[in-house]
Amino acid sequence: QVQLQESGPGLVEPSETLSLTCTVSGGSISNYYWTWIRQPPGKGLEFIGYIYNSGSSDFNPSLKSRVTISVDTSKNQFSLTLSSVTAADTAVYYCARGTYTRATDYWGQGTLVTVSS
């Protein structure tokens, strides 16, 4: 059974950089794409970006200038960095696996990141 687990600080100060890692277990990181999605408290879902194990990636146009996603196949992990954060970036951040059907079939439990001083 594929499992994903997000890890990283739960509190980030405004203007700083948010950094999260997703560890994939129970399956290979190859042959899929790996995504980050976020959900502000009480609101809907927003796709942040995705990366293939080859390294090619794409990002939400509204976040593109601040987002980096990387993958470490040797550790079965992929990571998200979001720079210059504001309170508007407070959200539950999910990592998820994407397949050739372009659906996200396995999700992490999510991690709440609060931007506050």
Add this chain to the structure above:
Amino acid sequence: DIVMTQTPLSSPVTLGQPASISCRSSQSLVDSDGNTYLSWLHQRPGQPPRLLIYKISNRFSGVPDRFSGSGAGTDFTLKISRVEAEDVGVYYCMQATQFPTFGQGTKLDIK
């Protein structure tokens, strides 16, 4: 961006009765490869979303057959043939023909 619009935003239903959620996209979701990348997800309170349906009408592994998806082009529907208590929560459609975007969500609760 492709905008996804769901209706209704809230749907009180009676246990054992059917339910239906609509999702409309601002442009056709038919990709140049001929596929339509429209999926449906369900999120229970405090839980991550889980995949129900992919490519319009294909049920994901373990999803009960009371869930079905249909549609084409810009108009899509998720149907639950007989609502059970575990079906409460928020349902999202998601397109991935272009950069992925979600509908705003439809909250299903029991009358």
